[in-house]
Amino acid sequence: MKRWPALVLLAAMLAFLLRPALFVPLLAPLAPEGAPVIYDRAGLLSLTLAHLALVAGAMVPATLVAVALGIFVRRPAGEAFLPLSRVVTGFGQTFPPVAVLALTVPVLGFGTWPTLLALFLYGLLPVFENTLAAFSALPPSVVEAARGTGMTPRQRLWQVELPLALPLILDGVRTATVISLSTATIGSVVAARGLGEVIIAGLTSQNLAFVAQGGVLVAVLAILLAQGFALLSARLR
Template sequence: MTECRRLVVPLCWLSLLLAATLGMGQLEGLFRVIEPDSRQVIYDRAGFLTLLGRHLSVVGVAAVLAILIGVGAAIAVTRERGRDFLPLVSQLASMGQTFPPVAVLALAVPVLGFGTLPIIVALLLYGLLPIVRNTLAGILGIEASVREAARGMGMSSGQILRQVELPLAAPVILAGIRTSVTINIATAAIGATVGASNLGDPIISGIVNGNTAYVIQGALLIGLLAISVDSLFSRLPSPGGR
C-alpha cells in the first residue's frame, strides 16, 4: 500500500504527459486563440508520441553513458592507485558542463554529421558533472572508521566497494543522476537544430516560422516530461527501504 501511495504523484504527471501527447489536436481551439492569424496551429510534421519516444531515447542513451563513465571515473579516482587523477577528473567534468551544448554541436557536426549522434555527445558531456561530483561526494564522505570496520571483518577492497561504499553513497549518487537527467531532458531540444528529431522540433519550427503555438506545444511536453521523470526519481526507494 505504501509503494502504491509513493507512485501516485509520478503516475498523475505521467498521465497528464500522455494525455497532452495524444490529445494535443483536441486543443486546436485554444491554440487558435494564441495564433489567430496562422493557417495551422497544431504541429503535424511528426506525431507527438513519436517525438516523445525519440526524445526519451536520446536522453536515455546519453544518461546511461554518463552514468557508466561518470560513476566509473569517480570510483577509479577514489581508489589508492587513482587518487592522483582526482583533480583532473573533477576539472574535466566541470569543463564538460561549462562548455555550451550548442558549441559542442557546432564542433561535433562536421565530424559526426547531422542527426542523433552529435546531441548524444553534447548531452553526455553536459550530464557528467552532477554524476561525477555526487559520486565523489558520496564515496569520499564515508567515514574511514566504516571502511576499517569492513576490513576488520575480512572484506576485500572489491567487497567493501560493492557492499559498503556504493550502498552508503547511493542516495547522493542518485541525486546527481536525477539532476543530470532532468537538465538533459530540456537540453536535448537543441538537437532539433542538427537533425535529431525530438520534442525540440515544434519549438525550432515555431521559432523559424514565428508560430508561438508550436513553441508552446513543444515546451509543454518537455516540461511535463521533465516533471514526470523528476517525480519518479524522487519516489525511488532509498537503500535500506527508507
C-alpha cells in the same frame, strides 16, 4: 511524499500525446489565424519517445563513466588523478552544448551523434561530483567494520560502499538528466529528432501554439523524471 500531482501531470501528458485534438480549443488562441494548432509534421508521441531515447542514450554512458571515475579517484591508486578528472568532467560544462555541436557536426555530420556527444559531456560533471561526495560521506565505522570482517576491496565496494553511496549518486543523475532533457531541444538545429523540432518550427513560423506544445512537454517530462528519481532515492535511503 505526495504522488498525486505527478500522476495528474502524467495523465494529462498521455492524454495530449494520444488525443491531441482534444486540446485544440485550449491552444487555438496561440496559433495564427488559419495556421494549424497541433504540430502535424511528425507525431508528437514519436517525437517525445525520440527525445527520451536521446537523453537516455547520452545519460547511461555518462553515468557509467562518471561513477567509475569517481570511484577510481577515491581509491589510493587514483587519488593523484583527481584534479585531471575534474578538468575532464568539467569540460562539457565549460563549453556550451551549442559550441560542441558546432565543433562536432563537421566530423560526425548532422543528426543524432553530435547531440549525443554534447549531452554526454554535459552530463558528466553532476554525476562525478555527487559520486565524490557520496564516497566521502561514507561512515568510517561501517567501512572499518566491513574491512574487519575480512571483506575484500571488491566485496566492500559492491556490498557496502556502493549501496550506501547510491542515493546521493542518484541525486547527481537526476540533476544531469533534467539538464540533458532541456538541453536536448537544441539538437533539432542539427536534425536530431526530438521535441526541439516542435519548438523550432513554432519559432520559425511564429506559431506560439507549437512553441507551447514543445516547451510544456519538455517541462512535464522534466518534472516527472525529477519526481521519479526523488522517489527512488528516498526509497533507497
